[in-house]
Amino acid sequence: MSASSLEVEGLRTEFVLRDRVLRVVDDVSFTVKPGRALAIVGESGSGKSVTMRSVMRLLPKTGRVAGGRARLGGTDLLGLSERQMRKVRGRDIGMVFQNAMEALNPTLTLERQLTEHLLWHGVCDRAEAKRRAIQTLGDVGIPEPEQRIRTYPFQLSGGMRQRAMIATAMVTQPSVLIADEPTTAVDVTVQRQLLDLLAQLKARGTGVIMITHDLGVARYFCDDAIVMYAGRVVERGPIRQLLERPAHPYTAGLFSSTLEVGARHRPLQPVPGAPPDLAHRPPGCAFHPRCGQAEQRCGQEEQPLLPWSEDGQREVACWKAVQHV
Numbered sequence: 001m002s003a004s005s006l007e008v009e010g011l012r013t014e015f016v017l018r019d020r021v022l023r024v025v026d027d028v029s030f031t032v033k034p035g036r037a038l039a040i041v042g043e044s045g046s047g048k049s050v051t052m053r054s055v056m057r058l059l060p061k062t063g064r065v066a067g068g069r070a071r072l073g074g075t076d077l078l079g080l081s082e083r084q085m086r087k088v089r090g091r092d093i094g095m096v097f098q099n100a101m102e103a104l105n106p107t108l109t110l111e112r113q114l115t116e117h118l119l120w121h122g123v124c125d126r127a128e129a130k131r132r133a134i135q136t137l138g139d140v141g142i143p144e145p146e147q148r149i150r151t152y153p154f155q156l157s158g159g160m161r162q163r164a165m166i167a168t169a170m171v172t173q174p175s176v177l178i179a180d181e182p183t184t185a186v187d188v189t190v191q192r193q194l195l196d197l198l199a200q201l202k203a204r205g206t207g208v209i210m211i212t213h214d215l216g217v218a219r220y221f222c223d224d225a226i227v228m229y230a231g232r233v234v235e236r237g238p239i240r241q242l243l244e245r246p247a248h249p250y251t252a253g254l255f256s257s258t259l260e261v262g263a264r265h266r267p268l269q270p271v272p273g274a275p276p277d278l279a280h281r282p283p284g285c286a287f288h289p290r291c292g293q294a295e296q297r298c299g300q301e302e303q304p305l306l307p308w309s310e311d312g313q314r315e316v317a318c319w320k321a322v323q324h325v
């Protein structure tokens with residue numbers, strides 16, 4: 001597939017539990033263009049992973065997409081059969097997770113892991129697939145790739161496993177790469193190498209979505225950001241602008257502790273209080289019970305995303321912020 005944008009519009013995802021239905025992703029929209037990187041940030045439980053699992057159609061049995069659209073190029077991902085979707089995963093959309101062992105199949109050699117998508121999708125023959133696999137392992141900095149290709153994931157160190165996982169995501173040159181906390185479990189040196197690899201992929205036109213708690217990493221690597229709270233997008237815009245001048249009180253609270261001098265690589269600190277139980281979402285703005293600036297209106301009126309900059313690049317779901325532009 002040539003470089004394509006991923007466009008998600010009005011996505012809604014629910015979990016059907018025994019006694020109720022929980023809306024955990026509510027009207028989420030974003031676009032990732034070729035060669036751009038989008039950060040998805042927000043506290044634990046805000047719906048970041050479920051959003052991406054919905055797009056990949058990898059929800060657990062109790063989850064369902066209740067509305068919205070997800071298009072990659074001209075393809076409606078939510079309308080594909082499971083068989084068609086399997087072709088998209090691993091070929092057009094690559095995935096990198098925090099835990100490489102989860103992503104790699106422990107029973108397959110690196111050669112099988114890296115060549116199976118190419119062979120399965122009929123991209124090339126076995127000899128060419130092996131050549132590409134060796135080349136990609138070399139690209140991600142695995143020494144002696146001709147020998148290492150015969151090893152199993154458990155025979156690699158943690159850092160090498162992480163690289164092998166990225167190699168499996170890179171080998172098909174996907175249009176979009178989803179990276180869910182890719183740098184959390186590795187030390188700073190490996191972290192830097194991984195980001196350099198992802199940057200190479202981005203430079204070749206792959207769009208990247210990075211779910212991360214680390215604003216230093218997001219600032220270094222990403223172009224745009226969406227901030228999620230209780231399943232909704234509360235703010236969006238170019239990441240540097242958001243970090244320099246957050247508009248939503250939640251974004252400001254989330255970022256402030258992390259942006260102290262010398263604290264660039266500290267994970268996000270929670271805002272005082274706790275996110276709402278989604279079964280009892282507060283009326284109006286879901287953040288209002290924790291917001292130091294809340295007024296009566298905040299607990300009564302829904303807050304849609306509204307433009308916050310003249311160029312239309314920034315949007316915020318807070319009527320007070322919009323008032324004070």
Ligand SMILES: Nc1ncnc2c1ncn2[C@@H]1O[C@H](COP(=O)(O)OP(=O)(O)OP(=O)(O)O)[C@@H](O)[C@H]1O
Pocket residue numbers: 015022024042043044045046047048049050051060062278
């Ligand atoms: N299988 C499930 N059944 C019911 N609720 C679920 C299930 N999986 C996730 N949830 C709920 O969906 C919401 C969003 O979860 P999600 O994992 O997307 O959050 P997150 O922002 O990715 O958090 P983290 O940063 O901790 O990964 C949470 O309230 C979570 O409890």
